[in-house]
Amino acid sequence: xxxxxxxxxxxxxxxxxxxxxxxxxxxxxxxxxxxxxxxxxxxxxxxxxxxxxxxxxxxxxxxxxxxxxxxxxxxxxxxxxxxxxxxxxxxxxxxxxxxxxxxxxxxxxxxxxxxxxxxxxxxxxxxxxxxxxxxxxxxxxxxxxxxxxxxxxxxxxxxxxxxxxxxxxxxxxxxxxxxxxxxxxxxxxxxxxxxxxxxxxxxxxxxxxxxxxxxxxxxxxxxxxxxxxxxxxxxxxxxxxxxxxxxxxxxxxxxxxxxxxxxxxxxxxxxxxxxxxxxxxxxxxxxxxxxxxxxxxxxxxxxxxxxxxxxxxxxxxxxxxxxxxxxxxxxxxxxxxxxxxxxxxxxxxxxxxxxxxxxxxxxxxxxxxxxxxxxxxxxxxxxxxxxxxxxxxxxxxxxxxxxxxxxxxxxxxxxxxxxxxxxxxxxxxxxxxxxxxxxxxxxxxxxxxxxxxxxxxxxx
Numbered sequence: 001x002x003x004x005x006x007x008x009x010x011x012x013x014x015x016x017x018x019x020x021x022x023x024x025x026x027x028x029x030x031x032x033x034x035x036x037x038x039x040x041x042x043x044x045x046x047x048x049x050x051x052x053x054x055x056x057x058x059x060x061x062x063x064x065x066x067x068x069x070x071x072x073x074x075x076x077x078x079x080x081x082x083x084x085x086x087x088x089x090x091x092x093x094x095x096x097x098x099x100x101x102x103x104x105x106x107x108x109x110x111x112x113x114x115x116x117x118x119x120x121x122x123x124x125x126x127x128x129x130x131x132x133x134x135x136x137x138x139x140x141x142x143x144x145x146x147x148x149x150x151x152x153x154x155x156x157x158x159x160x161x162x163x164x165x166x167x168x169x170x171x172x173x174x175x176x177x178x179x180x181x182x183x184x185x186x187x188x189x190x191x192x193x194x195x196x197x198x199x200x201x202x203x204x205x206x207x208x209x210x211x212x213x214x215x216x217x218x219x220x221x222x223x224x225x226x227x228x229x230x231x232x233x234x235x236x237x238x239x240x241x242x243x244x245x246x247x248x249x250x251x252x253x254x255x256x257x258x259x260x261x262x263x264x265x266x267x268x269x270x271x272x273x274x275x276x277x278x279x280x281x282x283x284x285x286x287x288x289x290x291x292x293x294x295x296x297x298x299x300x301x302x303x304x305x306x307x308x309x310x311x312x313x314x315x316x317x318x319x320x321x322x323x324x325x326x327x328x329x330x331x332x333x334x335x336x337x338x339x340x341x342x343x344x345x346x347x348x349x350x351x352x353x354x355x356x357x358x359x360x361x362x363x364x365x366x367x368x369x370x371x372x373x374x375x376x377x378x379x380x381x382x383x384x385x386x387x388x389x390x391x392x393x394x395x396x397x398x399x400x401x402x403x404x405x406x407x408x409x410x411x412x413x414x415x416x417x418x419x420x421x422x423x424x425x426x427x428x429x430x431x432x433x434x435x436x437x438x439x440x441x442x443x444x445x446x447x448x449x450x451x452x453x454x455x456x457x458x459x460x
Contacts, residue, residue, distance in 0.1 A: 060315025106360030152405035389418035
């Protein structure tokens with residue numbers, strides 16, 4: 001097997017570490033050859049760098065992945081200027097993947113530029129050859145919609161998601177077996193876009209359709225589609241919860257966990273997805289008031305993610321922090337404030353470390369955990385709560401002032417917690433800290449502050 005072939009097939013976990021090394025060696029060979037004959041070797045070098053980037057990303061090394069992807073895109077851009085027709089397909093692919101890496105690293109402005117260019121290229125190619133390029137166009141539209149949503153551009157996100165569904169519905173009519181799985185993915189994305197706009201009734205139907213498609217596909221090929229069915233059941237359970245149909249939400253979430261447990265026994269790599277499903281199940285138990293069941297699910301999710309984070313702290317630290325945050329909330333409801341604070345402080349420790357390395361990607365999560373910690377401390381020690389809320393405001397302020405629409409809700413909740421805890425502890429709030437935030441809030445639609453169960457003063 002050639003080095004290039006090995007680099008793009010890292011499915012076996014035992015070979016994942018070897019995939020980047022193989023691609024690195026191949027890229028060095030191509031770089032040497034490129035100096036001798038650029039026109040002949042550059043396309044192969046771009047492809048190898050693209051494969052190397054995928055391998056790095058699978059190993060949760062996003063910065064290395066981004067470096068390789070940027071090099072691949074730069075080569076493809078240069079080739080496209082010389083011969084657009086032959087190279088645009090590769091350039092569209094590189095830009096699409098580059099946008100995914102940018103968003104993972106919190107670089108949303110760069111992500112949206114790359115994603116929009118990928119859509120432009122693939123739209124042009126799809127007009128020339130619909131059968132050849134409409135599937136790629138739908139992928140890029142879904143991706144663009146997700147990035148718009150991340151940036152708070154929700155109407156644009158919905159339009160992109162609707163276009164992706166229309167494209168894939170057309171493709172699925174022509175070839176159901178080939179394109180129904182992709183249609184189900186786009187339907188799940190569309191349901192999220194509706195939900196983000198508060199259109200919950202409209203969000204439910206596409207989520208339900210996605211589950212129905214995957215249930216059909218699982219009957220034909222369980223090994224290929226059970227994982228996707230579990231993801232769709234998780235998504236559907238969230239929409240049931242939004243509609244206050246909690247018992248139906250519980251049924252869907254329990255089925256997702258059942259599938260994930262079976263898959264994780266067959267392949268330990270499935271444990272991360274199992275932890276996601278356990279987190280979701282724990283939240284539904286919590287909403288139903290079944291706190292001891294919620295605690296079991298939350299503790300299991302933390303155990304799994306602790307194991308994964310020991311192997312790869314940078315790759316799985318954020319997942320662990322979110323599970324610890326959930327666990328802290330359950331402890332609070334059970335009246336165990338010491339354990340609630342312990343969980344929140346552990347999550348804070350993880351996110352502190354991650355945010356120092358990549359502020360754009362991890363500061364929002366760090367601010368969320370600081371808010372939870374402030375909420376937990378409110379009852380016993382309002383002065384300590386002030387410190388946590390204040391630090392949360394300071395942490396999020398830079399990103400909020402850059403993108404107020406994206407972070408308005410989170411900042412409103414932090415600000416409210418800070419002001420109320422100041423009042424409770426008879427402290428004067430820092431006017432200089434809040435002044436620029438107040439100015440930005442005036443030009444941003446004021447979000448409603450969702451109450452935190454960990455602190456009554458936040459639920460005003």
